[in-house]
Amino acid sequence: MNYAVRVDVTLRSGISDPAGATIERALPALGFGGVHRVRAGKLFFFEVDAPTPDAALDVARGLAERLLSNPVIEDATCALVEG
């Protein structure tokens, strides 16, 4: 079977996020008030050939941990999506 997977990579809490902070600082000047705690991250989509949904997620988690995220500073969450 072929499963579509989505991986969200975000900075771990406590790790400074210069991109999120810069976006947040720019918001008042653009007229967006009351927006707080902006965090920037990355989003990946791919498809995995695997016998079961769990097996596909296992592959995705391995890939997310080994390559798509840097576990020193980032968390990755994997989920199946409608292909």
Next chain:
Amino acid sequence: MTSVAVIVFPGSNCEYDAVTALESLGARASLVFHTAEDLSAYDGVVLPGGFAHGDYLRPGALARFSPVMGALERFVAEGGPVLGICNGFQVLTEAGMLPGALQKNRGLTFLCQPETLIVASTRSVLTRAALVGQELVIPINHFSGNYTCDESTHRELVEYDQIVLRYRDNPNGSLDDIAGISNRAGNVVGLMPHPERAMSTLLGSADGLVLLNGFLGRQSALSGR
């Protein structure tokens, strides 16, 4: 040390600066492509600055999968001296050969300017010819030089004397003003500043000499400026 490999990844761009600097000190420096699988012929290895594999995903992230990295791991395990400059530092952290990570600069600014560094430890292969507290003016040229790690890693860096160089005036938000660190053994060093571009007072600073002479295992005639 007479023979140094300067590793060339697709997208490296400071390899000739590194070769020129090392050869000016009398070393034999060779460009070695990232597909090499054996580094045993060399006495030292430099990972130069640039944008290895385009810096796609994260700086240094894809270089970890280059064939030369296996050879580099063996070289490190045998105690060989390894120096990662700028992107080379990013590659070493992504490969897990140095702790922590390099984040985008505070303020998302690309920084290209001389910085005053303070030697924090002389236990590393890069700083062994320098003096603790010595100030060195070395240029930086980076977007992701903001060193970060968790608290327990930072405690270990301090405890094992692995913080090698600090910025006097932190330009990029680095934790604890860190400009360069070593592994616990001291034979692997990564730093964001470019000592290979501080080789002549005519070009702004000769303070890279004490670092690269130290890396080559020599006492620098110019230590102390």
